[in-house]
Amino acid sequence: MLNRFMSRPALQKWLQTLMADHQVVAPVRVEGLVLFRPVKGPEEVALDYRNTTMSPKEWFFPLSEAIFSYRREDNKVILEPKEAPQEVVLFGIRPCDARGLAVLDKPFLQAPADGLYAQRRERATLVGLACREAGPTCFCDSMGGGPGDASHVDVLLTEVKEGYIVKAVTTKGAKLLTSAQVQEGETEEPVLAGLRPVKSRGIVEAMRRQFDSDYWGKVADRCIHCNLCAFVCPTCYCFDIRDFPVGERIERVRSWDSCQSPAFTRIAGGYERRPSKGERMRQRFAHKLLYFPGQWEGVLHCVGCGRCVTACPVNIDIREVIEDVNALPERAATASAAEKGGDGRA
Amino acid sequence: MPSPFVPHLATLKAVQDLTPDVKLFSLEPLDPQVKESFTYKPGQFAFVSAFGVGEAPFGLTSVAARRDGMEFAIRRVGTVSAALHDLEAGATLGLRGPYGNSFPLEDYKGKDLLIIGGGIGFAPLRPVINTVLDPAHRAGFGRVTILNGARSPADLVFKEEFEAWAAAPNTRLELTVDRGDGKWQGRVALIPDVVVELKPAPANAVTIICGPPIMIHFTLIKLKEAGFADGQIVTTLEAKMKCGMGKCARCNVGDRHVCLDGPVFDFAQIKGLLEPF
Numbered sequence: 001m002l003n004r005f006m007s008r009p010a011l012q013k014w015l016q017t018l019m020a021d022h023q024v025v026a027p028v029r030v031e032g033l034v035l036f037r038p039v040k041g042p043e044e045v046a047l048d049y050r051n052t053t054m055s056p057k058e059w060f061f062p063l064s065e066a067i068f069s070y071r072r073e074d075n076k077v078i079l080e081p082k083e084a085p086q087e088v089v090l091f092g093i094r095p096c097d098a099r100g101l102a103v104l105d106k107p108f109l110q111a112p113a114d115g116l117y118a119q120r121r122e123r124a125t126l127v128g129l130a131c132r133e134a135g136p137t138c139f140c141d142s143m144g145g146g147p148g149d150a151s152h153v154d155v156l157l158t159e160v161k162e163g164y165i166v167k168a169v170t171t172k173g174a175k176l177l178t179s180a181q182v183q184e185g186e187t188e189e190p191v192l193a194g195l196r197p198v199k200s201r202g203i204v205e206a207m208r209r210q211f212d213s214d215y216w217g218k219v220a221d222r223c224i225h226c227n228l229c230a231f232v233c234p235t236c237y238c239f240d241i242r243d244f245p246v247g248e249r250i251e252r253v254r255s256w257d258s259c260q261s262p263a264f265t266r267i268a269g270g271y272e273r274r275p276s277k278g279e280r281m282r283q284r285f286a287h288k289l290l291y292f293p294g295q296w297e298g299v300l301h302c303v304g305c306g307r308c309v310t311a312c313p314v315n316i317d318i319r320e321v322i323e324d325v326n327a328l329p330e331r332a333a334t335a336s337a338a339e340k341g342g343d344g345r346a
Numbered sequence: 347m348p349s350p351f352v353p354h355l356a357t358l359k360a361v362q363d364l365t366p367d368v369k370l371f372s373l374e375p376l377d378p379q380v381k382e383s384f385t386y387k388p389g390q391f392a393f394v395s396a397f398g399v400g401e402a403p404f405g406l407t408s409v410a411a412r413r414d415g416m417e418f419a420i421r422r423v424g425t426v427s428a429a430l431h432d433l434e435a436g437a438t439l440g441l442r443g444p445y446g447n448s449f450p451l452e453d454y455k456g457k458d459l460l461i462i463g464g465g466i467g468f469a470p471l472r473p474v475i476n477t478v479l480d481p482a483h484r485a486g487f488g489r490v491t492i493l494n495g496a497r498s499p500a501d502l503v504f505k506e507e508f509e510a511w512a513a514a515p516n517t518r519l520e521l522t523v524d525r526g527d528g529k530w531q532g533r534v535a536l537i538p539d540v541v542v543e544l545k546p547a548p549a550n551a552v553t554i555i556c557g558p559p560i561m562i563h564f565t566l567i568k569l570k571e572a573g574f575a576d577g578q579i580v581t582t583l584e585a586k587m588k589c590g591m592g593k594c595a596r597c598n599v600g601d602r603h604v605c606l607d608g609p610v611f612d613f614a615q616i617k618g619l620l621e622p623f
Contacts, residue, residue, distance in 0.1 A: 238596060239595075254351075286600075
């Protein structure tokens with residue numbers, strides 16, 4: 001088929017050009033993990049990964065950062081706002097993770113916009129890489145996305161035999177491509193990842209129906225609230241804010257948090273909204289599959305990247321939860337995922 | 347783009363003991379422009395920073411139109427409130443907000459108001475009372491009954507204002523304590539029992555009730571027995587929160603955010619919440 005494409009050497013050259021005048025952040029192999037890291041040379045970039053171990057959300061909403069700092073001077077308090085972030089090219093983002101950023105945009109860009117997040121989004125150009133191979137826990141196409149979904153990137157590259165099919169999705173993307181050697185020519189039909197479907201249709205209504213089910217307590221029973229699910233998630237955005245002294249200054253630090261933490265809702269005086277693991281587990285899934293779509297025109301708060309499934313040390317699997325909740329008879333709850341144990345796929 | 351998390355600086359103009367563990371803090375923004383533009387309504391809250399310790403949300407207990415400073419009645423109960431209690435007038439604090447909805451006072455026009463507060467729960471009710479009893483607005487509302495209860499006489503908040511409230515036209519002030527202190531001549535009774543005694547008429551009336559969950563639970567039963575419908579009973583919800591702007595995903599009760607959809611809810615709305623409040 002006739003396509004605009006970039007040969008493999010042309011991609012390496014383009015990356016080199018980009019690195020000369022942009023900060024480029026790309027997947028890099030680090031001690032057995034694949035992580036988004038600033039890169040200086042094209043040889044550092046990993047191109048043969050299924051997906052990164054951590055999602056790229058950390059480049060927009062870092063794990064922990066000072067959102068501003070302050071110091072005392074002669075009995076006065078001097079506020080020191082954080083410097084504006086620099087322009088960045090995020091190379092190699094997967095369509096699911098780009099969709100994850102679009103999901104994070106909802107709460108963070110809602111007025112008043114979260115300053116640092118908004119600036120980073122504005123100053124980032126996303127070069128997406130379509131997925132030719134699915135990871136064992138991938139299910140993006142059951143959550144509204146797809147392995148070749150170009151909706152939330154500026155440029156989409158799809159690997160074929162001849163190199164990469166290039167799609168300039170936005171003006172920003174087209175501008176970035178002016179320094180690339182893109183040609184028109186015949187390429188093979190791209191083969192995209194095949195995914196195991198998850199029966200997610202009707203999940204929002206099913207979540208509402210099963211809200212009071214004893215299912216949640218049963219699934220939560222084995223949760224050790226390690227919070228990994230939230231930390232690897234491209235859409236989880238719960239955060240904590242605390243003050244930490246750093247020398248003469250004090251930083252007000254925002255850090256990732258998780259609704260699975262036992263003290264997450266505890267207020268001064270001791271009242272806790274969700275004292276049990278079951279209530280906290282229900283909060284996680286209800287936020288993703290019921291509250292968020294209710295607040296944001298049906299947008300699910302899960303993009304099907306499957307990271308939480310891989311990360312969970314006790315095999316709590318959101319794909320099973322979705323199918324279980326959808327399959328639970330009205331008012332008469334069972335707990336198949338909880339009872340199956342093991343990898344849950346009996 | 348300014349970060350909405352960076353607070354305004356404010357001077358602690360005055361600190362006053364209200365009870366053994368509640369102080370009234372009066373704040374004034376350093377920047378005259380902020381001082382002018384920082385307006386708010388009864389029921390709204392703001393984050394106050396105790397620099398060096400952190401910040402927490404507190405209900406505004408003053409009336410913006412009075413222009414006599416922003417006031418917060420804060421009980422010493424957590425880390426930030428304890429740090430605030432240790433401050434003296436003249437200290438610099440951080441302030442951001444206001445956040446949340448407010449009591450829909452326009453909807454209460456022409457109605458009788460029963461205002462019930464327990465302990466520090468009375469803090470968000472004070473700006474309602476001082477707005478409604480303001481001579482400029484008083485005629486717009488019906489009969490006002492104020493019920494202020496606390497564990498002991500010493501724990502009653504806003505004692506300095508009792509005289510003015512009791513003297514306001516068509517207004518009744520009722521005080522009650524769980525236990526007297528030897529000198530207390532007034533009522534010793536639990537709030538739900540006082541509500542029964544007051545025989546409030548539900549016709550064309552609204553009840554606003556704030557206080558500890560146990561007090562709200564039992565008072566609600568009595569109000570329902572007296573014929574009040576869920577939509578006629580209004581309260582404020584409290585929740586752990588970090589942002590006040592619908593971003594930190596911490597204060598939700600079911601699919602509602604206390605920071606955006608609240609803190610003011612009526613019980614018809616609360617009954618529709620998926621999670622217990």
